[in-house]
Amino acid sequence: MPVQQQVDKIVLTHPKGSSAEILLYGATVISWKSGSVPNPQPVERLFVSSKAALDGSKPVRGGIPVVFPCFGAPTHPEHLKLGQHGFARSETWTFNSIVMDNEAGVSVKLTLEPKASITERYERPFHLAYVVTLAEHQISTDLHVQNTALSTTPPLEFQALFHNYIRAPASEVSITPLEGISYYDKTETSEELRSKPKTEQRATVDVKKFTDSVYEDAPGIYEVASPTNKVEIKTKSFKDVVVWNPQAEAGSKIGDMEAGGWEKYVCVEPGYVRGFVKLEAGQTWIGQQVLTAKL
Numbered sequence: 126m127p128v129q130q131q132v133d134k135i136v137l138t139h140p141k142g143s144s145a146e147i148l149l150y151g152a153t154v155i156s157w158k159s160g161s162v163p164n165p166q167p168v169e170r171l172f173v174s175s176k177a178a179l180d181g182s183k184p185v186r187g188g189i190p191v192v193f194p195c196f197g198a199p200t201h202p203e204h205l206k207l208g209q210h211g212f213a214r215s216e217t218w219t220f221n222s223i224v225m226d227n228e229a230g231v232s233v234k235l236t237l238e239p240k241a242s243i244t245e246r247y248e249r250p251f252h253l254a255y256v257v258t259l260a261e262h263q264i265s266t267d268l269h270v271q272n273t274a275l276s277t278t279p280p281l282e283f284q285a286l287f288h289n290y291i292r293a294p295a296s297e298v299s300i301t302p303l304e305g306i307s308y309y310d311k312t313e314t315s316e317e318l319r320s321k322p323k324t325e326q327r328a329t330v331d332v333k334k335f336t337d338s339v340y341e342d343a344p345g346i347y348e349v350a351s352p353t354n355k356v357e358i359k360t361k362s363f364k365d366v367v368v369w370n371p372q373a374e375a376g377s378k379i380g381d382m383e384a385g386g387w388e389k390y391v392c393v394e395p396g397y398v399r400g401f402v403k404l405e406a407g408q409t410w411i412g413q414q415v416l417t418a419k420l
């Protein structure tokens with residue numbers, strides 16, 4: 126069966142051999158196994174910590190967590206009761222439907238609407254739909270945000286981001302093309318330095334040291350390359366991208382990170398995180414990424 130509905134997750138299987146697993150908790154993609162043109166045998170492309178909780182007790186340390194409506198600690202007045210990265214990654218979504226099931230792609234839709242656990246911390250009405258589509262060498266994730274409020278209310282203001290943990294040796298991985306793009310360095314020691322933009326000088330960005338960089342107005346198409354995995358990330362409506370690897374310096378302090386886990390991945394996270402999307406009542410915004418296995 127190309128779409129298998131289990132108690133806690135949806136498993137997608139493509140007729141050409143690729144597969145994906147989506148946890149209903151957080152709509153988190155926790156596995157994407159894909160071959161590529163040069164290497165047709167499917168292999169795991171995402172990193173999930175062996176210490177990650179998959180039982181809904183906390184956001185998943187790995188895969189593709191969905192960040193909404195705030196990135197990092199909340200700054201918007203409507204988000205102040207929310208935790209880091211908002212609520213989308215820590216709520217259980219509903220399996221809505223199979224969108225497509227053929228050789229071109231196997232696609233499902235999950236949804237999230239206001240419920241008590243959300244409305245006690247966040248008052249704005251919204252409808253989220255998340256469409257995950259698996260193709261032979263690709264997975265795409267589309268987040269549809271609808272402002273379901275009455276037309277007299279002010280726009281819905283939010284941030285959104287896909288927190289991709291791409292499996293790759295951190296000592297060898299490079300991310301391109303970010304040269305010349307301005308970024309905010311969250312590893313800096315003071316708020317003053319963290320809020321001062323720097324300009325990326327490197328033709329290829331690496332994560333050999335603790336890295337937490339928010340690139341603003343980035344190209345929207347990236348290559349994450351290492352000797353064992355190469356993934357292209359093509360995005361729509363996400364003007365920013367975050368590159369994060371904690372290395373031992375910060376990684377050893379993360380409770381659900383396996384020992385040395387930071388050596389096995391890089392997070393390359395397309396998002397709209399500098400400023401806010403402003404969505405008028407009745408309107409829908411779509412943020413999208415397509416990940417393509419290239420090696």
Ligand SMILES: O=P(O)(O)OC[C@H]1O[C@H](O)[C@H](O)[C@@H](O)[C@@H]1O
Pocket residue numbers: 184197209210311337338367368369392394
């Ligand atoms: O530990 P989490 O809440 O999952 O956040 C993990 C990381 O997410 C992003 O990459 C942020 O830029 C980092 O500052 C943060 O440490």
